[in-house]
Amino acid sequence: MPDTALDSRISSEPTTSDSATSLAPAAVPAGTGGATIQLLDVTKSYPGQVAPAVDHITLEIAAGEIVVLVGPSGCGKTTTMKMINRLIEPTSGQILIGGTDVLKLDADEHRRNVGYVIQQTGLFPHMRIAENIGLVPRMLGWSKRRTADRVEELLEVVGLPPGEYARRYPRELSGGQQQRVGVARALAADPPVMLMDEPFGATDPITRDRLQNEFLRLQREMGKTIVFVTHDFDEALKMGDRIAVLGPQSVIAQFDTPEAILAAPANDYVSSFIGSGGQLKRLGLMPLRDADLRPVPARKDLSQITIDASLHDALDLMLESGQDKVLVAADESGEGEVFGSIRLDDLMAAIADDSADDPSDDPTAKLDPSAGS
Numbered sequence: 001m002p003d004t005a006l007d008s009r010i011s012s013e014p015t016t017s018d019s020a021t022s023l024a025p026a027a028v029p030a031g032t033g034g035a036t037i038q039l040l041d042v043t044k045s046y047p048g049q050v051a052p053a054v055d056h057i058t059l060e061i062a063a064g065e066i067v068v069l070v071g072p073s074g075c076g077k078t079t080t081m082k083m084i085n086r087l088i089e090p091t092s093g094q095i096l097i098g099g100t101d102v103l104k105l106d107a108d109e110h111r112r113n114v115g116y117v118i119q120q121t122g123l124f125p126h127m128r129i130a131e132n133i134g135l136v137p138r139m140l141g142w143s144k145r146r147t148a149d150r151v152e153e154l155l156e157v158v159g160l161p162p163g164e165y166a167r168r169y170p171r172e173l174s175g176g177q178q179q180r181v182g183v184a185r186a187l188a189a190d191p192p193v194m195l196m197d198e199p200f201g202a203t204d205p206i207t208r209d210r211l212q213n214e215f216l217r218l219q220r221e222m223g224k225t226i227v228f229v230t231h232d233f234d235e236a237l238k239m240g241d242r243i244a245v246l247g248p249q250s251v252i253a254q255f256d257t258p259e260a261i262l263a264a265p266a267n268d269y270v271s272s273f274i275g276s277g278g279q280l281k282r283l284g285l286m287p288l289r290d291a292d293l294r295p296v297p298a299r300k301d302l303s304q305i306t307i308d309a310s311l312h313d314a315l316d317l318m319l320e321s322g323q324d325k326v327l328v329a330a331d332e333s334g335e336g337e338v339f340g341s342i343r344l345d346d347l348m349a350a351i352a353d354d355s356a357d358d359p360s361d362d363p364t365a366k367l368d369p370s371a372g373s
């Protein structure tokens, strides 16, 4: 994005006083994807605190990438994130989005160009769902018609049929539905950058899994640049193109792809985040779609798994079914096309291959071949 792209958006828009809910948006036309984010030597010292909350962090995030910040409570994740949309002003350092120095922009205007999803969705209780989602576009001067069309489109996108949900109030939705509205609202004006602070934290594991999947599917179309904060390393593995493991004061312990971090944690601190079974977790990053499948066997009594699942899902199914082989198919119904099969040996080989140079963690010790046969 050229330098002028953000500057040109500075205008006489009304300002919002409620920064915590100022999620979002707008700026580039729909579908134009993300913008790079660069944090250069950024520090935040809160008044009266001895040590800085964020100490000289430098982090570059590519356009269209999801970077997950993971680290212990109080390490500065939220502070780091909020400096990107200037809900918190850095003490020193530079923040560039699409090459533009955002600290030189009008803060309120800038904030509206960055989608923001917070854990407690922050919906206005007295506004209907449609009004909540359309708020930022209206503030950006979109016409009623254009805003209404966009709201309708987004409700469809997040799986809440507008006819049923647009006129409800937030309290008339479940927690998971409110989270979806939070995501829709952050997307409303199609911001190139989205900040997501534990956005799915308040939901049960099943809803959370579904929201994560839906969001990843959306992101494949949108290509936003996303900074995603979580406490949960497994969520980081699932959501991140790259993960920044942060220590106290947001010092970066490791910044790399999920695969690389699992294969070679930089130090004991990072290992402690991965927890036990790091090698097994790697199976979760390996899609069946990319695996070498065996031919479809003659046996007809095997369980079936979708090709969209991971090698880890296949392992779970083997352990659950007591079979050391499963069919890989277009879907789980038993009616779709069957592409091939995969065996427990194949899963063991997949992690053994990749970890040959890491004798400290023997994956085969955790996989008992007799368990599935």
Ligand SMILES: Nc1ncnc2c1ncn2[C@@H]1O[C@H](COP(=O)(O)OP(=O)(O)OP(=O)(O)O)[C@@H](O)[C@H]1O
Residues within 6 Å of the ligand: 046, 047, 049, 053, 071, 072, 073, 074, 075, 076, 077, 078, 079, 080, 231
């Ligand atoms: N307004 C503030 N004034 C003073 N100190 C603050 C303020 N906000 C946060 N802090 C301190 O800055 C540090 C980082 O806080 P931050 O909210 O960024 O952590 P976090 O990593 O998001 O934690 P959590 O995982 O618990 O949300 C903490 O020690 C916190 O107490």
Ligand SMILES: [Mg+2]
Residues within 6 Å of the ligand: 077, 078, 079
């Ligand atoms: Mg936080």
